[in-house]
Amino acid sequence: MTPLLQVEDLSVRFTTHQGVNDAVKGVSFEVGHGEVLGIVGESASGKSVTAMSIPDLLPTPPAEIIGGRILFDERDVRKMSSLERRQLRGREIGVVFQDPMTALNSVRRVGVQLMEGMRYHLDLDRTEAHRRAVDLLEQVGIPSPAERMKAYPHELSGGMRQRVMIASALACSPKLLIADEPTTALDVTVQAQIVDMVRSITADRDMSVIWITHDLSLLSDFADRTLVMYGGRVMEEAPTATLFRHAEHPYTAGLLASIVDTDTRRDQQLVSIPGTPPIHGAALDGCPFSPRCSYGVEKCPSVHPPLERVGDGHKVACWVRPFASKAPNGG
Amino acid sequence: MSDVIESGLPAEQSSPMEAVAFHDGQGPARAAWQRLRRNRSAMLSLGFLAVLAFAAIAAPLLTPFTYDGTDFGAIAQSPSSSHWLGTDALGRDVLTRILYGARISLSLAVVGQIVILLIGVPIGLISAYFGGRFDLFVQRGIDVLYAFPPLLFVIVAMTYLRPTLDDADSGFLGVVASIDDLTGGLTGVLLAMALILWLTVARLVRGQVLSLKEEEFVLAANATGASHLRIMRRHILPNAFAPVIVATTFGIPAAIMMEAGLSFLGLGAQPPTPSWGIMIAEGVAYIRSDPYLLIAPGVALGATLLAFNFLGDGLRDAMDPYVYDSS
Numbered sequence: 001m002t003p004l005l006q007v008e009d010l011s012v013r014f015t016t017h018q019g020v021n022d023a024v025k026g027v028s029f030e031v032g033h034g035e036v037l038g039i040v041g042e043s044a045s046g047k048s049v050t051a052m053s054i055p056d057l058l059p060t061p062p063a064e065i066i067g068g069r070i071l072f073d074e075r076d077v078r079k080m081s082s083l084e085r086r087q088l089r090g091r092e093i094g095v096v097f098q099d100p101m102t103a104l105n106s107v108r109r110v111g112v113q114l115m116e117g118m119r120y121h122l123d124l125d126r127t128e129a130h131r132r133a134v135d136l137l138e139q140v141g142i143p144s145p146a147e148r149m150k151a152y153p154h155e156l157s158g159g160m161r162q163r164v165m166i167a168s169a170l171a172c173s174p175k176l177l178i179a180d181e182p183t184t185a186l187d188v189t190v191q192a193q194i195v196d197m198v199r200s201i202t203a204d205r206d207m208s209v210i211w212i213t214h215d216l217s218l219l220s221d222f223a224d225r226t227l228v229m230y231g232g233r234v235m236e237e238a239p240t241a242t243l244f245r246h247a248e249h250p251y252t253a254g255l256l257a258s259i260v261d262t263d264t265r266r267d268q269q270l271v272s273i274p275g276t277p278p279i280h281g282a283a284l285d286g287c288p289f290s291p292r293c294s295y296g297v298e299k300c301p302s303v304h305p306p307l308e309r310v311g312d313g314h315k316v317a318c319w320v321r322p323f324a325s326k327a328p329n330g331g
Numbered sequence: 332m333s334d335v336i337e338s339g340l341p342a343e344q345s346s347p348m349e350a351v352a353f354h355d356g357q358g359p360a361r362a363a364w365q366r367l368r369r370n371r372s373a374m375l376s377l378g379f380l381a382v383l384a385f386a387a388i389a390a391p392l393l394t395p396f397t398y399d400g401t402d403f404g405a406i407a408q409s410p411s412s413s414h415w416l417g418t419d420a421l422g423r424d425v426l427t428r429i430l431y432g433a434r435i436s437l438s439l440a441v442v443g444q445i446v447i448l449l450i451g452v453p454i455g456l457i458s459a460y461f462g463g464r465f466d467l468f469v470q471r472g473i474d475v476l477y478a479f480p481p482l483l484f485v486i487v488a489m490t491y492l493r494p495t496l497d498d499a500d501s502g503f504l505g506v507v508a509s510i511d512d513l514t515g516g517l518t519g520v521l522l523a524m525a526l527i528l529w530l531t532v533a534r535l536v537r538g539q540v541l542s543l544k545e546e547e548f549v550l551a552a553n554a555t556g557a558s559h560l561r562i563m564r565r566h567i568l569p570n571a572f573a574p575v576i577v578a579t580t581f582g583i584p585a586a587i588m589m590e591a592g593l594s595f596l597g598l599g600a601q602p603p604t605p606s607w608g609i610m611i612a613e614g615v616a617y618i619r620s621d622p623y624l625l626i627a628p629g630v631a632l633g634a635t636l637l638a639f640n641f642l643g644d645g646l647r648d649a650m651d652p653y654v655y656d657s658s
Contacts, residue, residue: 057554090556097554102547107359107569116565117555152358168555 002074003030004175004208005054010068012049015061023049023063025232028307031176034206036199038223038240040216040255042277046232047212051178054210055093056085073175091121094169098181100161104153110164111149114171121172136167141197159190166198176208183218195222217259220244225313228252231277231288234307238314248316248323251289287318295322363573366649373645376638383635387433396424398431399603407621416627419613425624428605429631435606436635439517439590440583446525448579451532452568458533459540460563470537473530481527482589488523489598515604520590528582535578539571546570573650580643584636591632607632 012024024046031037039047052058053065056077070077072092077085089095097103105113114136115129124132130149137145140163153161162182169177179198183191199222202209211223219226219240226243228236228251236249247253254273264270275292287293290300297319307317310324367373386393402422410417416425458469476484496519499508511518543549544567552566593599594608602609607628614625 055554057550086556086558088556089554095551095554097547097551099547103551105548105552105566105570108565109358116552116557116561120561121556165551168551171555 001033003032004035004073005031005210006069006071007050007054008069008071010050010053010070011066012046012053012058012063013066014063023232024053026068027229027232027234028068029227029234029237031208031210033175034203034208035225036202036209036211036223038219038226039210039212039229040214040219040226041229042214044231044277045229047229048180049232050229051180051210051212052095054176054178055089055095057089057095087121090117090174091172092174092176094172094174094177096162096165096169096177096179096182099185100158100165100182101185103165104161106153108152109149110151110153110156110161114149114164114168117168118171133167133171136171137164139201140164140167140170141193142167159186159194162186162190162194163197166194170201170207173205174207176210177202178210178212180212181214182211184213184215191218216255217261228255233288233304234315234317235289236314236316236318237307238311242311242314246311246314246323248310248314248321249318250293250295250320250322253323295320359573363646363649367645370645370648372641373649376641376645379634379638380642383433383638384437386430387437390427390430390434394424394427394430396427398428398605399423407617407624409621410623417621417623419610419621419624420617425610425627428610429607429628431605432607432610432628432631433635435515435517435600435604436587436590436632439521440586443521443524443528443586444579444582446521447529447532447582448575450525451529452536452575454529455533455536456540456563456568456571459537460544460559460567462541466537469533473533476527477530477534479527482592484527485520485523485589485593486596486598488526489519489593492519492523493598515606516599516601517590517604520593520599524586524589528586531582532575532578535574536571539574540567543567543570577643577647577650580639580646584639584643587632587639588636 007030008028010024010027011022014021014023023044027046027050029037039051041047049058049063053063054070054072054077058065065078072088077088080088104110111130111133114133115124115126118124118129118132119126122129133149134145137148142148142160142163148156148160153164156164162185166179166182169179177198182198183194186194195218198209198211201207211219213219216226223240226238226240227234228243228249230251236243236247236252238247243252244256247256251273254271257271258273260270273292274294286299286301286303287296287305290296293300300319303319305317305319307315310316310321400423402418404422405414405418406422407420408414408418408422414424414426416429418424419428454469458466493516495504496508496511499505507518507522549562549566552562557565590599590606591608591611594606595612597612600606600609610628611625611632614621614628617624
C-alpha cells in the first residue's frame, strides 16, 4: 500500500533583504496511513518549514519551494490548482499551530470558528455543523461544550484554546493531522493531557499524524517513527524505539543525553550540546552539525553525508557514525 | 463519541481568576459599549445627538412654521414666545430653519460617511491583502490625491460641478442634476466630498490589514481552507473595525464642517435650503442689529461638532482600552 504522504527531496528557500537562506535542503520522508511521525529538532532546524510546505501554508514570498515532490494520497500537491489545494487544507490535512493565544480570531466566538470549516468543506447546514462542533468539543475534553460554543477565545485558558484548535483541525476528519509544536506554549501537565487526547482520537480514527516538537521525550511513547532534523537536513530517521536505544548520529545522541527526567540526580550537571545552531544563511555545504560535533572528520564540513539505511527503517546521515552497533549511549 | 472522556482524561478546569476577569459570553462590541457607558461626556453627547436627530426627523411636527415660509409681518424679530429664536430678514422662523438644517447636516454626514466607507474600506482592504504591485499602484494614486488640501479639492470640484449640473438636462448628468435639485444642491457636495475623503479611510484600513494579515489566526484560517474573500470578510475586517468606527465618528464632524463651509461660500446647499452654513452666511450681514441670526446657527453647528468629537473620543477609549484609560 502506498504511504499517505511521500515527500521527496524537498528544498525550500527564503529570499529576504538579508540574502538567501535555504531553510530545508533535500528532505525526504514518508508517512503511512495511521502512522504517527515525530519530527524533532532545535529552533531553525527546518522542521516547521518542512511541515508547512505540505499544505502549502508557507508565506510566499519570502519562502519558495525550489525542488522536490510532495505526494499526498498519490497526488502531487505542487501540481494542484490553488482551489484544489484549498480543498486539501482543512478537508484532508488538519493543522494545529504552536500558539493557541494567537491562532484563534479574538473577535469571533469559538463555535463559529469551529463550524466554519465544516460548513465550507462538508456543506453542512447550521444545525448539523453546530451539533458536530459540540461533539468535537466534547471529544477534545472541553467541559459543558454547548455553552463553550458561545465563548470568545479570551474567555478560555491556553489549554482549552489549544483543545479548540485541535477540534477545529479534526473537524472534517482529515487523513493527516500536522501538529506544529502544539504543546510548547502550555504548561507540562496540560501538555501531557493534550498529547494523550490527540493520541487516542487519532488512533480511533486511523488518522496519520506529523507531530513537530523540540522535546524528544514527548515522542517516546507516541510517535511510531521519528525524524531528527538539523540545519534544514534530516540527520537520522528511525522507529522511535530504535532511536531511543540505538541512536547512531552524534546529534541524536546529544539530544538524548540532554533529556532531563525524574532519574536525573539533584546534584548532577545537566548535559548540553556545546555551541549554538547555525545562523540563517551560514549553512555549510557539508554536514550542518559538523561545527558542534566532537567526532568530525576532515570532509564533514565540505561534503554532506547521504542518508544511508543502516537497519530496519533506520537511516543515518553521518560519515563517522561513532555509535554504530554499540551499546545504548547517554543517560 | 465521548470515548475520550470515558478513557479517564481529566477535563480541563477554567481557573477562577479568569472567571472573574471576564463576563461570560461578552463579545468585544458589548465590552466596548460597557466602557463607553461609563464615559459621561460621551454619553451626554450621544444623548444630545439623539435628541437632535429626533428633532430633525420630527421637525414638521415640532414647529408650526415651514423653513421657507416668509412672514413679512414679522421681519427680524427678537426671540419671543411665538418665535423662540426670532425670525430672519424675510420673516422666517430661525428655530424651524435650524431644525431643518440639522436634517441636512446629519443626513449629509451620515450618508457621506457611508459612501466614504463603501469606497475606502474595500480599496484599502484589497490593496493591503494582495500587496505587491497592485498595492504600490493604488497607494501612489492615493498619495497624489492626498497632496490636495481636502477643502480646496472640494471647492475646485464644486466650482466645476455646480455649473455643469445646472446646465445638464439629459443623460446621466441630467439624472444626477435632478437628484441634486431635489436635495437642495447637496448631492454635488456629497460627491465632491466622497471623492477626496475616502483616502483617509483607505489608508487607515490598509495599515490595519497589513499587520492583521500576518497574524497567526489568518494562517490558521488558511489552514482550514478558507477562501481569500472569506478570510478578508470574516477574519481580517472584523478585527480592523474598531479604528474605522472611531475614524468615521471623527469624520462626521469634519464633513459637517466642510458642508457648512461650502454652503457659507455659496458652493454647497442652494437657498432657500436651510443649511447652517447658509444661515451663518446670511446672519453675517445682520451681526450688529440682530446677532442671534448668526449666533443661533453657530451654536447649533458648534454643539453638534463638539458632541461628535466627544463621542469619538469616548469610542476610541472604549474600543482600545490599552491606549488610554480616561477614568
